[in-house]
Amino acid sequence: MGDIVLSAGIRSNLLSIQNTAKLLDQTQTRLATGLKVNGAIDDPTAFFTAQGLNNRARDLESLLSSMDQAIQTLDAADQGIQSVIKLIENAKATANQALETKVKASAATSTNSTAFVATTAVSTVTGIDAGDIFTIQVGTAAAIAVTVGASTSHVSALVATITGLTGVTASLTSEGKIKIEGDNGEDLTITDTTGSAANTLGVTGTATNGTNRRTFESDFNSLRVQMDQLVGDASYKGVNLLQANNDLTVFFNEGQTSSLTITSRLMDTSSGGLNISEIIAKAWTTDGSINSAIDQLDQAVNTLRQQASTFGGNLSVVETRSDFTENMINTLVGGASNLTVADTNEEGANLLALQTRQSLGTTALSLASQADQNVLQLF
Incomplete structure (x- = not known):
């Protein structure tokens, strides 16, 4: 051109x-x-x-996602705490029902028409010989053998021998009949093994007329197991704040110089957690043992509520930083838009x-x- x-x-x-x-x-x-x-x-x-x-802004968006996941983790932990509290309330109701249920001893009373007195020699009763043996079993405990004393021993000696057994009491009624009781209210089984002394006294068989708290003990322990299982399931993406060594660190800036570490705490029923003891069989025969279990439950609820408050404070911090980060992202994007x-x-x-x-x-x-x-x- x-x-x-x-x-x-x-x-x-x-x-x-x-x-x-x-x-x-x-x-x-x-x-x-x-x-x-x-x-x-x-x-x-x-x-x-x-x-x-x-x-x-893109870096902060990635951190924002991490904060959202931390919020979900805290929410899962809080749901776990609230659910454990409900189970504890059920366990406390079970304990209170046991407390209201008074233990009544199962009893076998002699049906022999002959009235005994303390000074009567047992061996003088037709059908009872010195050396006869019968066993007494209370609930699932091992049967204990009772041997009729020498021919010169009195009824009072037999009563004393039976009373000396663990969990068993014997006495003479106002009618002079022998009465044998299983103290904890469980079934009382009496069986002749040598001779027929128990049969002659009319106390053989199983007495089921007592009242015990074994069912409440079993129900309490079942709820305790459910508490531990629930705590184990309160995890989110592999992080369980209700178990030990599961701390969660949340970063708030791209340089990772601003962060919050959410400390996990063991919340199972062990002595290192909520300290809710398993009820040993027949432990609730006394009101004091039940009250001790209720005290443990009350303390466990206080512990859970305190931890829920701690998690709530952590949640407030994370939510505040999440809102701030979201606003900062909008500010950054807005600034970039103004330029381009x-x-x-x-x-x-x-x-x-x-x-x-x-x-x-x-x-x-x-x-x-x-x-x-x-x-x-x-x-």
């Missing part, structure tokens, strides 16, 4: 049209992308500043003005070329 000679007017109008076309392309690109800075060539300072702001996003109203107006300028430039170029066209009239 350098070999073609153009007049100054034509060249000026041509350059104007070329610049207008370039500006039209730029404006159309801005309208199409919504950005006034599409690359470093458009505005290096704005482009790289906006890129840095967006990069930090195009004003569509302005760009639309520019497009209209450039289209008008292009039309006028074309007209001006046509007018500028008319001077050269006049030369043709000479031929």
Whole structure:
């Protein structure tokens, strides 16, 4: 094109049209992308500043997801605590029912029509011989053998022998009959093994007329097992804040210089956790043992509530930082947008003005070329 000679007017109008076309392309690109800075060539300072702001916003978005997961972990722990408290309340109700149930000894009373007195020799009773043996069994405990004394021993000696056994009491009724009782209220089984002394006394068989608390003990222990199982299930993505050595660290900035460590705490029924002891069989025969279990349950509830309060404080911190981080992300993205996003109203107006300028430039170029066209009239 350098070999073609153009007049100054034509060249000026041509350059104007070329610049207008370039500006039209730029404006159309801005309208199409919504950005006034599409690359470093458009505005290096704005482009790289906006890129840095967006990069930090993406880093914070990743941390925001981590905070959301921490909130869910704390929520799972709190649900576990509240559920354990409900189980403890059920266990306490079971203990109170046991406390209200008074132990009544199971008793076998002689049906022999012969009235005994303390000074009567047992061996004088027809069917009872010195050396006869019968066993007494209370509940599932081992049967204990009782041997009738020498022929000269009295009924009082037999009563004393039976009373000396663990968990068993013997006495003479006002009618002078022997009465044998299983103290803890469990079934009382009496069986002859040598001779027929127990049969003669009329106390053989199983007495089921007592009242005990074994069922409540079993129910309590079952609830205790459920507490431990529930604590073990209160995990979220492998983190269980109700078990030891499960601390959770939440980072709040991309440099990991701001963080919160949520300390886990063992919340099972062990001595290192809630300290709720298993009830040993027949331990609830006394009211004192039941009251001790209730005291443990009350203390366990206090421990759980204190831990729930601690987790609540942690949750408040994480939620506050989460809200702050979300607002910061919006601020960063907004700042980047201010540097790069195009004003569509302005760009639309520019497009209209450039289209008008292009039309006028074309007209001006046509007018500028008319001077050269006049030369043709000479031929």
